[in-house]
Amino acid sequence: MTNKIRLLLATAVTSLILISPALADNMLRISYPEDPKTADGQMTSDSYTLPLNVFDRLIESETTSPGQSALVSGLAEKWDVSGDGKTYTFHLRQGVKFHDGAELTADDVVYTFDRMLNPKTKALGTDILTFIEGAQERLDGKAESVSGLKAVDKYTVEIKLGQPYAAFLALLASPQASIYNRAFTEKAGDQFGLTPETTNGTGPFILREYTLNESQMLEANENYFRGRPKLDRLQVRVVADSETLRLLFETDEIDVFDLDYAPTQTPYFYGNDKWKDLVRSGPRVGVYYYNINQAKKPFDDVRVRKAFQMAIDRQTILDKNFYGKGKLEDGVLPRGVACYAPAAPIAYDPAKAKALLAEAGYPDGVDINLQQVSSWSAKWSDMNQIIQAQVAAAGFKANIVTTDEAAFLAARKVGETDAYTQVWSADFNDPDNFFYTFFSESGSKVRAYNNNDPEVFSGVEKARSLTNPEERCKLYQELAARIVDKDAAWVPLFSLDHSYVVQPRVKNFVVPWNGWSDMSYYKVEVE
Amino acid sequence: MLMFAIRRIVISIPVLIGITAILFVMLNVVPGDPIALLMKEHASPEVIERVRAQMHLDDPLITRYFRFLWDAVQGDLGISIKLNRSVTSLIMNAFPNTMMLAASAACVSWIIGIPAGILSAVRRDSFLDHFFMGFSLLGVSMPIFWSALLFQYVFAMQLRWLPVSGFYGWQYLILPALVLGWSSAGVIARLTRSSLLEVMRHDYIRTARAKGLREVGVISRHALKNALIPVVTIMAIQVATLLSGAVITEAIFGIPGVGRISVSAIQSRDMPLLQGSVLFATALVILGNLIADMLYSVLDPRIRSQMTKAAP
Numbered sequence: 001m002t003n004k005i006r007l008l009l010a011t012a013v014t015s016l017i018l019i020s021p022a023l024a025d026n027m028l029r030i031s032y033p034e035d036p037k038t039a040d041g042q043m044t045s046d047s048y049t050l051p052l053n054v055f056d057r058l059i060e061s062e063t064t065s066p067g068q069s070a071l072v073s074g075l076a077e078k079w080d081v082s083g084d085g086k087t088y089t090f091h092l093r094q095g096v097k098f099h100d101g102a103e104l105t106a107d108d109v110v111y112t113f114d115r116m117l118n119p120k121t122k123a124l125g126t127d128i129l130t131f132i133e134g135a136q137e138r139l140d141g142k143a144e145s146v147s148g149l150k151a152v153d154k155y156t157v158e159i160k161l162g163q164p165y166a167a168f169l170a171l172l173a174s175p176q177a178s179i180y181n182r183a184f185t186e187k188a189g190d191q192f193g194l195t196p197e198t199t200n201g202t203g204p205f206i207l208r209e210y211t212l213n214e215s216q217m218l219e220a221n222e223n224y225f226r227g228r229p230k231l232d233r234l235q236v237r238v239v240a241d242s243e244t245l246r247l248l249f250e251t252d253e254i255d256v257f258d259l260d261y262a263p264t265q266t267p268y269f270y271g272n273d274k275w276k277d278l279v280r281s282g283p284r285v286g287v288y289y290y291n292i293n294q295a296k297k298p299f300d301d302v303r304v305r306k307a308f309q310m311a312i313d314r315q316t317i318l319d320k321n322f323y324g325k326g327k328l329e330d331g332v333l334p335r336g337v338a339c340y341a342p343a344a345p346i347a348y349d350p351a352k353a354k355a356l357l358a359e360a361g362y363p364d365g366v367d368i369n370l371q372q373v374s375s376w377s378a379k380w381s382d383m384n385q386i387i388q389a390q391v392a393a394a395g396f397k398a399n400i401v402t403t404d405e406a407a408f409l410a411a412r413k414v415g416e417t418d419a420y421t422q423v424w425s426a427d428f429n430d431p432d433n434f435f436y437t438f439f440s441e442s443g444s445k446v447r448a449y450n451n452n453d454p455e456v457f458s459g460v461e462k463a464r465s466l467t468n469p470e471e472r473c474k475l476y477q478e479l480a481a482r483i484v485d486k487d488a489a490w491v492p493l494f495s496l497d498h499s500y501v502v503q504p505r506v507k508n509f510v511v512p513w514n515g516w517s518d519m520s521y522y523k524v525e526v527e
Numbered sequence: 528m529l530m531f532a533i534r535r536i537v538i539s540i541p542v543l544i545g546i547t548a549i550l551f552v553m554l555n556v557v558p559g560d561p562i563a564l565l566m567k568e569h570a571s572p573e574v575i576e577r578v579r580a581q582m583h584l585d586d587p588l589i590t591r592y593f594r595f596l597w598d599a600v601q602g603d604l605g606i607s608i609k610l611n612r613s614v615t616s617l618i619m620n621a622f623p624n625t626m627m628l629a630a631s632a633a634c635v636s637w638i639i640g641i642p643a644g645i646l647s648a649v650r651r652d653s654f655l656d657h658f659f660m661g662f663s664l665l666g667v668s669m670p671i672f673w674s675a676l677l678f679q680y681v682f683a684m685q686l687r688w689l690p691v692s693g694f695y696g697w698q699y700l701i702l703p704a705l706v707l708g709w710s711s712a713g714v715i716a717r718l719t720r721s722s723l724l725e726v727m728r729h730d731y732i733r734t735a736r737a738k739g740l741r742e743v744g745v746i747s748r749h750a751l752k753n754a755l756i757p758v759v760t761i762m763a764i765q766v767a768t769l770l771s772g773a774v775i776t777e778a779i780f781g782i783p784g785v786g787r788i789s790v791s792a793i794q795s796r797d798m799p800l801l802q803g804s805v806l807f808a809t810a811l812v813i814l815g816n817l818i819a820d821m822l823y824s825v826l827d828p829r830i831r832s833q834m835t836k837a838a839p
Contacts, residue, residue: 034791035610035791037609037610037611038611043611045565119577119581122578122581122582124565124574124578126574126577127571127574139577190611194611194612211694211783212610212612212617212620212621212783212788213621213783213787213788213791214693214694214781214782214783215693237693237781238781238783239692239781240778240779240781240787241692241778241779243676243779244679244691244692244779244780244781247679247680247683247684247691247692248691248692250684251683251684251687251690251691253690253691253692253693375794404557405564406557406560406561406563406564406796407557409560409563409564410560410563413563413572413575442572446571446572
């Protein structure tokens with residue numbers, strides 16, 4: 001028996017020694033459920049951790065307090081905007097070095113933006129630069145360069161817009177606008193950002209290892225222009241299974257547990273004595289909403305749309321499905337976005353909703369379809385089931401229609417989906433990111449709202465070019481009232497908190513202003 | 528034997544072409560746009576249309592299919608839409624990881640399954656028989672995601688003997704190999720048992736015993752060799768199946784193998800990657816069957832003689 005115990009102990013000790021490399025000092029270990037695919041922010045539309053940590057932008061969005069941000073200087077030390085709001089002049093910091101030792105110059109900035117608009121790049125994030133003069137000609141292959149981009153001297157870049165666009169600076173702070181080195185990136189060609197050898201930025205971390213579907217290892221950039229990060233290394237693991245993720249966290253193999261990837265664990269971590277003080281939470285600048293397609297009967301009648309708004313008990317959904325971690329939203333913008341102001345609350349009133357349905361000619365109720373996608377997480381189908389039961393009290397006989405995601409997107413882009421629920425998180429801190437996406441003339445069609453209100457269309461366009469912040473915010477608030485109250489074009493539901501649990505050794509972990517899972521780890525420390 | 532193998536490989540070429548054709552048509556009949564899926568919520572229709580055209584996804588089906596075939600013959604399976612990497616290199620990089628997992632799991636299943644099957648057959652209806660058959664039934668019946676969680680909980684979380692997940696060294700392979708191997712071991716154990724029991728009834732076994740051979744010799748030299756023929760078939764097919772992607776095991780244990788990229792290809796309608804993965808999996812199954820046939824000939828001289836006759 002003694003021998004058996006010895007054998008067991010020896011096995012245990014050996015195992016611990018074998019596992020120990022994972023417990024490296026001064027390394028933060030984080031995880032995402034999917035591989036980021038690339039470090040090149042121009043070639044992705046949903047994985048920004050690598051761009052945010054390996055590269056810098058001319059301007060950065062800095063989190064000032066939970067859910068709040070400010071635009072601060074990045075690679076551009078300062079900038080000027082012309083009186084007509086069309087010309088932006090950026091003065092670059094001098095002496096900023098890329099990871100390969102090359103110095104950042106204005107030519108790199110011009111190259112980076114031209115590369116994004118070059119049709120040969122096949123970039124996905126071109127939307128952020130289409131306001132630049134000559135961008136469309138370059139995208140269409142009709143020009144060899146972008147007329148609105150110019151390197152005035154070694155450290156000065158001038159960008160001319162086709163017309164004033166108030167959100168342009170905010171756009172330049174988005175991860176897609178990361179700045180690359182011309183010589184290195186041209187040499188790397190279409191392999192740029194796919195491996196450590198073909199990745200080169202100015203950011204706080206250097207990509208050292210990248211194994212597809214397994215992990216990436218980032219190392220501190222000793223020469224970072226803001227000062228070396230506190231972490232020596234950042235390990236990013238790909239963990240597809242949420243149960244495995246929790247086991248990894250509880251066995252101290254992961255330092256940060258993102259509750260977005262395992263929301264059902266929320267009550268456990270919030271209620272557990274060991275972990276509750278290690279929960280870090282902040283508002284997600286994103287709005288959950290219910291789409292209403294006015295091209296589908298009976299939603300062509302505003303009374304039916306208003307009845308639908310009133311028939312959903314949003315607080316119950318927030319409490320039951322999301323453990324009450326969030327806030328009801330009543331407008332178009334969620335808390336945290338510039339120009340946000342609380343809107344008039346939408347009352348939950350099934351009796352009034354029923355009366356409205358009767359007034360619209362449906363005294364015995366009406367059939368509606370609620371669409372969902374089979375590959376989306378269970379939270380959407382759970383919400384639909386609850387809403388199906390809730391709206392029945394008002395007389396809506398809701399059928400839940402489940403389709404494949406590809407079929408859903410194909411139908412939506414031609415404005416033909418049934419009502420569906422989704423969330424929109426801010427790409428950049430400007431109301432245009434919400435209003436233009438959903439309620440511009442093109443957005444309303446391709447997002448399947450078909451809210452053909454000319455006043456809203458012209459208002460959304462006008463707000464894009466207003467340069468007076470107060471006037472602009474006022475216009476957005478008026479538009480929100482018209483869209484939600486008069487047109488009843490959608491049902492704003494709520495915005496959620498984004499919660500993480502961290503190991504006790506993790507310090508300075510702050511949820512980013514937008515509540516994204518992708519964030520910069522520059523200021524995080526481990527003890 | 529060589530001629531037999533060459534003939535089988537040549538015959539399999541139309542099978543591979545047929546599968547790519549069916550897959551190509553199926554993927555294009557089902558509605559959906561890989562670019563829209565790639566960009567998800569943040570897709571603007573203008574960008575989707577432009578990137579579609581840039582990737583030649585607007586070309587006619589027949590043009591795209593023959594372009595794919597022509598490139599595939601030259602070893603180029605195209606570029607993955609989602610991962611923006613060469614499909615051939617993606618599969619070739621992932622395959623060694625899957626191979627390591629499959630080989631370890633196969634070893635576990637053989638080491639457990641064959642002795643368990645033999646002991647159960649030799650000690651039929653004894654406690655040992657019931658124990659091994661119960662154990663193997665549990666392995667076959669228990670879903671992998673469940674046994675994986677169970678093993679992770681016991682060996683990684685409670686005992687802290689092994690890592691939960693990841694792929695940073697051989698110790699990370701132990702749990703997934705045990706989980707996957709256990710489920711295959713059950714099939715092998717039951718098949719070995721039933722096959723051995725059937726062989727033991729034959730006259731030549733009775734003759735061997737009558738000659739005074741010891742029971743160990745009867746089983747190892749006479750019974751087992753014949754009893755293993757169907758087991759070898761299953762073993763070869765199991766290895767081929769494991770190689771083509773132990774999807775759930777790879778996902779739970781974070782192994783960057785072929786299964787992971789295949790699932791990603793299906794979810795994102797990544798046609799080049801999906802075609803490449805299916806082509807690769809089909810080739811593996813064909814190869815697995817070929818190896819099984821060739822192993823028959825090693826185990827059974829009668830089959831060897833038939834193969835020699837069949838080859839021109």
